[in-house]
Amino acid sequence: MAYIQRGLENKLMALSKEYACILLTGPRQVGKTTVLRTLMTDSRKYVTLDDLEERGLAKRDPAMFLQMHPAPLMIDEVQYAPELFTYIKIEIDKGAAPGSYWLTGSQAFSVMELAQESLAGRTAVLHMTSLSQHEIFGSGDCPPFTLELTTLKVRETTHQPAGIKEIYERIWNGSMPGLISGKFTDRDVFYSSYLQTYIDRDVKEQVQLSDPLLFRDFVRATACRAGQMLNLHDIAGDVGVSDDTAKRWLQVLEKSDIIFLLRPYSNNLLKRTVKTPKLYFFDTGLVAYLTRYSSPEILANGAINGAILENFVAAELLKSYHNNGKECLLWYYRDRSSNEIDLVIESDGLLHPLEIKRSVNPGSELTGVFGLLDKASIPRGKGAILCMRSTLSAVDSENFIVPIWMI
Template sequence: MYPRTLTQTLLTVSAAFPVLMVTGPRQVGKTTLLEMCARDTPRNYVTLDDLDARALAQSDPALFLQTWQTPVIIDEIQYAPQLFSAIKMQVDRDKSNGQFWLTGSQKFHLMRGITETLAGRVAIVDLLGLSQAELQGRADTSKPFVPTPEWIAYARQQAQPQSLSDVFGRIWLGSYPRLNAQGAQARDIFYRSYIQTYIQRDVQDVLKISDQTAFNRFLTAVAARTGQLLNYASLARAVDIDNKTAKAWLSVLETSGLVYLLQPYHSNLTKRLVKAPKLYFLDTGLAAYLTRWPDAPSLEAGAMSGAMLETWAVSEIIKSYWHNGQEAPLYFYRDTDQQEVDLLVDSAIALYPVEIKKTASPSHNAKRHFTILDKLGKPVGPGAVLCFVERDMPLSRDVTALPLGYL
C-alpha cells in the first residue's frame, strides 16, 4: 500500500462533516485509502458492486442502513442514489461527524443527488492515481505547486533526481496503484481489462452505447489529442460520429475523472483569447496504451513525447492540489496571435506562468510569452520552466528553470 497525500485531509474533513465523499476514476485506490484511514477506528464496509447489497439499498434504504450501521464505508454509492435521502434523515437525527464515508466512480450519477439531498452535510474530495511524490514516499510532504521562492526551496529539500528515462518510464506505465505494484509486465493486460471492465461498462450504464467499436475509436482519438486544444468537429470526424455525440461521450470521460479540460484564462481587459479548452488525459499510461506505444523508449522518441510530457506534468500539478483537498486554480493562455503559456496558476494575489519543456538546457526564449500576461490586469508572479535541469536555476530575475523531479 502506498501512503497517500490525501490521508490527513480526509481525517480532518471527516472530523468536521457527518458525510465524506471520495470520488475519482476506478482503480485509483479510493477504497484502500479509506480502509487505511479507518485502521484506528474500525468501520463497517459494504460495496454496492455486490448485487444483493445493491438491491437492498435500492429497494429499502432504511433497512440497508440498519444492516450496515455507522460508522460505515459505502463503496460505489452511485448505484443506489436512493440512499442519499435515508442518509440525510439519519445525519439530521444524529449530528455527530464522520458517520458515513462514501466512494463513487461516476460523478454524473453522484453530484445531482448529493447537491440536492446532502448539501451542507457532505464534504467531497477527489482522488487520482499515484502522484510522483506518493510513489517516491513523499506523500506527507507534498504541497500544492506554485513557483514561488518558498515553494522552490521546500521542493529542493524533498525532491529526488529524475532522469529522462525515469520520467518517461513513469509516463508510459501510468499511475494506477495496482499496476505500479505488479510492474510493467502486467501493463497491457491491465489496461485492456480496465477498458473492457470499467470504462465500457460505466459508459454503457449512462449512454447505452450500442456501437462499442466506435467508442473504442473515440477513446483512441481523444488520447491522441492529449495536450491539444479541444476541437469537437475534428474529433467527431476522426471517429465518424456527429458533434453532439462527441460532446456527450467526452462529457462522460470528463465526469468519470479520465480526462481534464483545462480552461483558458479570461480577463475583461483582453478580448482575443481562444475560448476552446485544452484536453488532457489524467493518466498518461492509459493514453499511451490507447495510442499504441509499445515501450517507454519509443514513446520518448516518438511524435507524442512533448504532448505526453506536458500531460504528465499538468496531471502531477492537479494532483498536488486535489490530494491536498484543494481546488486546482489552473488555466492556460493563448490568443489569436498564437502566443501561448502552457499553464497559469491563479492565486488570490497573482498569476504564476509555467512552461513545460522537454529539454535539459532551457533557453531564455522558453519564457518569451510570459510578458504578454502583463495586459491581463492582474499582478504576474514568478514564472517557471519545468524541464530536465538537474537543479533549479534562474533564467531571469523572475523566471526559474525547475526540475520535473520537484513535482
C-alpha cells in the same frame, strides 16, 4: 503487493473529526476503496453496493439498510443507490457523530451530483485521482505546487530526482495503483481490461452504445490528441460518428475523470484570446497504451513526446492540489496570433505563467511570452520554466527554472 500511502490520508482523517460524512470521489481503480479500508478501524463496518443484495435493500428500503448497518459505516460504490442520500442526511440532522459515514463513488456522474445536492453543507467532498509522482517516488508530506521558494525547497527534498529517461519511464508506465503496486504485471492486459470494464460498467449507463468497439476507437482518437487544443470535428471524423455524438462521448470521458479539459485564460482586458480548451488525460500510461508506443524509449523519441510531456505536467499539477484537498485554478493562454503560454496558475490574486520544455538547459528568452499576461486585470506573479534540468535554479528574481521531477 505493497500499499502506497496516499497524499489525501491526513486531510481525510482531519475532516472525519469535523464532518459526519466524507464523500471520496474519483474514477475506477485509483485506490478509493483501498485507502479508506486501510484507514478504517475495527469499529467501522464495510458494505459495498457491488453486492446486488445489499444494493437491492439500499434502493428498496434505505432506512432499513442504515438500521442493518449502523454507523460508523463505509459504503462503497454509493452511486448505485442514490436513495440513501436523503436518509443519511436525516441521520446527520439527528446528530450523527463526526466520521459516521464514509462514502465512495464515481466523480461527476449525475448520481454524485445528486449526492452533493442532498448532503450540501453536511459532507466534505474529496477527490482522488491516479497516483502522483510524489506518491510513487517521493517521501513525506507535500504541499500543492506553487512558485513560493519555500514550497519549492520542500519539494526539492521530498521528491525523487529524475532525468529525461526516467521521466519518460514515469509517463509510459502511468499512474494506476494496480500496476504501480505490482498487483498486475502485464501492462497491456491491464489497460485493455480497464477500458473494457469502464465501457461495460460506466459508459453504458450514460449513453446507448450500439457498438462498444466504436467508443473504444473514440477513446484512442482522443488519446492521439492529448496535450492539444480540442477539435471535436476531427475526432468525430476519425471515428466515423457525428459531431453531436462525439460531444456526448467526450462529456462522458470528462465526467468519469478519464480526461480533463483546460480552459484558456481570458478576461475583459484580453479580448483576443481563443476560446477552445486543451485536452489532457489524468493517466499518461493510458495515452501511451492507446497510441501504441511499446516502450518509454520509443515514446521519448516519438511524434507526441512534447504533447504527452505537457499532459504529464498538467496532470501532476492538478494532482498536487487534489492530494491536499484544494482546488487548482489552472489555465493556458493563447491569443489569435498563436502566442501561447503553456500553463497559467491563478493563486492568491496573481497569475503565474509556466512554460514546459523538454530541454535540460532552456534559454532565458522563453520567459518573454510571460508579458502577454500584463494586460490582464489580475497582476502577474512569478513565472517558471518547467524542464528536464536536474536542480532548481532561476532565470532572474521573477522567474524560476524548475525540474519536472519536482512537480
